[in-house]
Amino acid sequence: MRALIMAGGSGSRLNSGEKPLALICGQPMIAYVIRAFQNAGCEPVVAGSSKTPMTANWCRANGIAFCRTDGRGYVDDMVQAVCSLDEDGALFVSVADIPCITAEIIKTIEDAYMANGKDALSTWVPAATITSCRESMPYREKIGGIEACPAGINIIRGDHAGDEQDEFRLLLSEPRLSLNINTQGDRERAEAFLWQNPPP
Template identity: 55%
Template sequence: MLALILAGGRGSRLNMGEKPLVTICGRPMIEYVLDAFALAGCETMVVASPQTPYTRNWCRAHGIALYSAGARGYVADIVEAVTELGEEGPVVTSVSDIPCITPDLVARVQETYLEAGTPALSTWVPAARCTGSALRLSYQECIDGVATCPAGVNILLGARIAEEQEEYRLLVDDPALGLNVNTRADLALAARRLCPDATGVSWSSGHES
C-alpha cells in the first residue's frame, strides 16, 4: 500500500520549528515514522506544504518521495494528494509525530483492514494511553466499552477519497501509538523509549542541521 505521511502543519504547539525535523536521539522525528512504514512493506511518500519548506528540502536531499499540498488542512491535503496522484486502491495515512510506531503495528493495521472488508479503517488508542495534544484528548469515542483517542493512522479507499467511507474502528492498546509528540515532555518520553540505553539523551530543533 501507499503510505502518505502528513507533514504540512506548522507544529506551533511544540514551538521548535518544523516538528517533523525535530531530532530525537540524533534522527528527525519523521524518519522513525517513514522507516516503520517502509519496513512494513509500504511505499512511502511525505505530504508537505509551503508551511514546511525545511521538511520539503530534507525529503529532496534524502531522495524521499514528496507531494507538496496546498496546506488547506489535514483532511483536505489528503484528498488533494490522493486525487492528484490518481490512487484508487487503499491508501494508508499517518501523522508524522508518532515516532514510536513500529513496523509490527503498521502490519497489524494493514492486515486488519484487509480482513475487515470495509472501504476505510481508523485506528484508536485507549485514552489512558494517550499523551500530547489536548485537542487529541478532547476527541474521544467509546470502542468496545473503552474511551479512546484517534491514533493518527488510517486507511482510505482512494477511489472514494472525496466521500464519507464506512470504516472499521481498530482499537490498539499500545503506548507506542499513544505517544503523540506535542510538548517537550513528550519528546523526552519518546527519547527514553527510542534509545533507552543512551546517556544524556537529547532532542533539538530540526533547523539546526
C-alpha cells in the first residue's frame, strides 16, 4: 500500500525552519515516519509545497518519491497529491510530525482497515494520553464514549479522494501516536521518549 506523507506546512509554531526537517535525536522528523512506513512494507510518497523546498531536496537526495502541491491547505493538498499519483485503491495518508510511529502500529491500522470493510479509516488516541500537550491538539470528539484526538494517520480510497467516504474510527491507546510535534515542548517530549524507547 502507498503511504502519502503530508509535508507542505510551514510549522510556524515550532519555529525551527521547515517542520519535516526539524531534528529529533539528530534525525529529521520525517525520516522516522518514512522509515516506519517502509518497514511496514509500504511505499512512501512525500507531498510538499513551496513552503518546504528543502524537504523536497532532502527527499531527492534520499531517493524518496516527492510530489508538489499548491499549498492551499491540508485537505486540498491531499486531494491534489492523490490525484497526481493516479491512485485508485486504498492508501495511507499521514502527517509528517509523528516521529514515534512504528511499523507495528502501521500494520495494526492496516489490519483494522482490512477487517472493517469501509472505504476509509481514521486513527484516534484518547485525549487523556496527551494532556501534557493539550494546546497542540485542541480538536476533540467522542469515540466509543471516550474523548479522543485525531492521530494524523488515515486510510482512504484514492478514487474517491475528494468525496466524503464511509469511515471507520479506530481508537488506539498508543503513547507513540500521542506525540504529535507542533511546539518546542512537543519536540522535547518526543526526544525524551525516543532516547528511552528507540524505534525498532
